[in-house]
Amino acid sequence: MLPLDTAAAQDAEATKPRTPPRARQFQGRTLTATVADYAAATSLARIPPEVLDRARKVVFDEMACAYFGCTSPGATAATRHVAGCGSPGEARIYGTALRASAPYAAMANGTAGHGYEVDGTHVVGGHPGASIVHTVTAIAEKQNASGAELLNAVILAYDVGVRIVEACGGKFSVRDRRHLTSDFFYAMGGTAAAARILKLSPTRHRHALALVTFQTNGLYALYAEKDHISKSFCNGQYAFAAISSAQMAQAGLEGNEDIIGSAEGVLDAWGDGRHDDAVVAGLGRDFKIMGANFKFYNAGYPIHTPIEAVQTIIRQNAIANDAIQSILIGMPQNAMKVVDNREMHNISVQDMVAANLAKGGLKLVDEPFPAILSDPTYKRLRTLISVAVDPELQSEFPNGRGARVTIVTRDGKRHVLRIDNPRGHSLRGDVSWDDLAEKWRGSLPNCDPGRALEIARNLDKLTSAKDLFAAFAGTNG
Template sequence: MSDTISLTIAKYAASTSIAGIPAEVRERARKVIFDEIACAFFARRSLAGALAARFAAQSGGLPEARILATGQRVPAASAALANGTAGHGEEVDGAHVVGGHPGASIVHAALALAERQRASGAELLNAVVLGYDVGVRIVEACGGLFSVKNRFSLNSDFLFAIGCAVAGGRLLGLDPERQCHAMALSSFSSNALCALYAEKRHISKSLCNGQFAAAGVTAALMAAAGLQGNEDIIGAPHGVLDAWGEDGQRVLATRGLGDRYAIMGANFKFLNCGYPIHAAVEAALALIAKHAIDTGEIVSVDVGMPTDTMKVVDNRAMHNICLQDMLSAALVRGGLGLRESPFPAVLSDPAYIRLRPLVTLRGDADLDHYQPNGRGATVAISTRSRPTVSMRIDHPRGHSLRGEVSWHDLAAKWRDGLPECDVDRMLEAAQGLEDLDDVGTLLDAFTTRH
């Protein structure tokens, strides 16, 4: 009798080790871990990050893991909640080619339990790679971000809680049976209706990633304590794939485990705005520079995106996931920095007030055909006195299909974003992650200068 889908995943999870992970995958994982910790440290200042830290600190309990960028220690699940929320708080955390933000949940779930267990850097790295392998595959088997959203009005990031649970289970040394229970238990406390995108202050959009991280940590600890769930929550009738899976895609939940590493599809962000906005901003600023365009001469800015992608950022209430707001601000200010949001100050700028109504967003048939779930964009700028100029960017800077992001790129990002920190020390700790006997050493490097 063949193994169930859940047991196949659980057996794989229990067998993984750093020795079996190829060098290029370990290198990508080190960069992802470094970047996601820096994102949480950076975005503690965000409203969502600050509120989540305050809530976690009030929860009480054992001081198992730290709330990043504070001097506080809380139970592992509370740390995962606070750090996962901050991780997405400023929209600079990594995205993925299947859609969503696995790192804000998976890295911080694994990190909290690794600190609780005093795990080694190699064990943390293995757990994060595993979490991506499982969480991303489940999203793929459900058709990806837009399929889940369009069919069920759900943010597919909630499925990353399963990857969080498996990563946590590996750090706790769970056997395959208990890994199955951990996956099942994680499904009880994670969900996210896409109505959250209609909020104005980016609080619940950030909080959901922290909640998924906490759900995974809690599920792994529950399974370790002997609590149980359906032993095949992934493949069972009325289970995950029965509820949300795409027809004919069940095989994707396990295909390529140990061969195709999902973390290689992780993307890095260099702007603090929704990922679909990045290519448009990059193209528009390149056109301005190339053609020496005076923004006061602009009469229209036409942006084309894949139709599903367009819906994520079209005239949203939150400035940093609204294409029209962020692109207008970028053109007026000459770019977007990590540290200082242009909002709300730019709202009263006459140049912004004039330009904002001139930016239009539409679905692009060519992008729909070639990359329906992609993050590319076309931008056409018309002025009073010159012919229209245009540019298409298929993959924004930092995208995994554009080429490897270097440590130099990440260092420059965080020297800009965290000037109060010793970024060189942070880099050294992350690059030597596999040699660390205790992940606490890595986290000690993420502190402000005294």
């Protein structure tokens, strides 16, 4: 306990009148008003072709991820919860015959979207797609929105959500200063998207953005559990909150009309005080969906470059597993913190690299754990792997996803390969439709990804986005 005099002094300090920080402005308007006015007026007519194509790919890939993850432990639990809520059947729950209200469908599908580590990430950090896309698809199904409306809403959600993360200093800043996952900010992007699908006024957009802050948060400790359940459910909860908040605003509920920039608002609570302008910087010109990344391994994203580097060295030099003496994986510190020796196997770089070596490579559908834990080859290789901060990568790309792998063989030879960005990363170049077709071929036995891909390539031409949903499900409606 504090001494009485110390406690009394603190109480006195707490009761002193204080001057709250001044609300932020942009060209004479509040930040939230600027965002809301933009959100309520967006349309696909203003979107450049390359942005539109990226959005089509993101929607297709994230829907495929949810079908892939619909049998995961997190998705199964979320679907069981949703089924018990007795909500009306406004939108489908992927991979099942169930339907639910749009918020609850988004909850189940968003959880499935990150049920395994195959869904997209972003250069700013986190997993926006699993929350954003399933927010938009659920509310789009309820409203019978067109493909163009769906795509416009997804692009808008990235533009709002990513900017909030940037304004708060980025993923690692939010984690280190506030002990939170910045992914909960993507619920604000999803809220703007849902409000746009509902055709809310700018004023109602502002209220919706305030209301979603009641329903979202994300202590980073949630990511420490072993079974990827709460980690995946975070995305489902953010999708649920996004639609709920837009519908609350539609019904007349209200909140602070400048929740982003006001005193005691989002930036005061979670910002770093140095990036406030990011909320509106480049809005309408710099489309944040262009920073979306695609995954081609079922593993945490910082693990992708180590796996790729190890596989490349082994293949190019014809190295047998029993010839390996040691493997050193060098990474930036922030990436290493995410994947170094984690209890959750598919976000542990040591576990996933050893499993890939022991199995001669893993396909998307392969789930080697826990069976491989008793495999002698895996156990031996696992002991040979060490992870350390790479000074060069740390200096050049402190928030990057690169890796330098050094394999030493029993004959004393050293094989070194550095890869700065994993396959599918937006800084490495665009992902083609053929790449996505290859990713999902044979991985979704209970739906029709080939038909869905062809429809997704022309999503903006669909009178009803339900045609895409039906294609994934292998139905006619």
